[in-house]
Amino acid sequence: MLAHFFATTINYPDRAVISLLKSNLSDEFKWSDGDYSNIEIAFKIAYALGLLGAGRVIDKVGSKAGYFLATLFWSLSAVAHAFVTGTLGFIGVRSALGISEGGNFPAAIKATAEWFPKKERAFATGIFNSGTNIGAIVAPLTVPFIAAARGWKWAFIITGATGFIWLVFWYIFYQSPAKHKFISKDELDYINSDDAAEDIPVVEQKRISWGKLLQYRQTWAFIIGKFLTDPIWWFYLFWLPDFWNANMD
16 A cells, blocks of 8 residues: 555656746746647646556556556656657657556556455555645655756656656565465455455456446546546646746746
């Protein structure tokens, strides 16, 4: 659970760095607010596409490999921001960041489901999801100081490189419960206690089409909730730093 928390915490500064450096980048690349908006729209579209495809990939390769690949590619994409030379380059690296960051939550949720019985998964998910807020706090406390001391390129390099540190620990220490050499039989039985209590026979799971999924009220409740709340969150993340900076000037 702590591994998922730290990964999510790392994830958010990577996506928020550009908003904290908007004034620096606008001066260097002569961006208008429209240019910056196009760059961030590219990220959001790519992130949406990444979320649509990441779950299927992670189900196929497993949570360990899936989380590793997602973090590797979003860390590389974050560092790559330091080496682009124009608006189109930023659109490209932001799109790559969006697609790869789409793997964070599907991988974290799958790994949580592997390690926790159903009665504890909501709490565990809340813990790692709190990393989004910690990351949103850490970014403005660190990025401006890095940029002031070393330049804006190093802000992207340093925040992106933290993902590589996480990758080392994830690769060495993470394993599913069934394969983990330090887990006891009692612990494994507790993790799998839902299956034993429900005594549900194993049946082949069929894929559900999008058309079928959209017939459920629960699907629309989730869609509408995200539709109402996400624009506010994205505004805070990508535009609020510029708003405060403009009003301070």
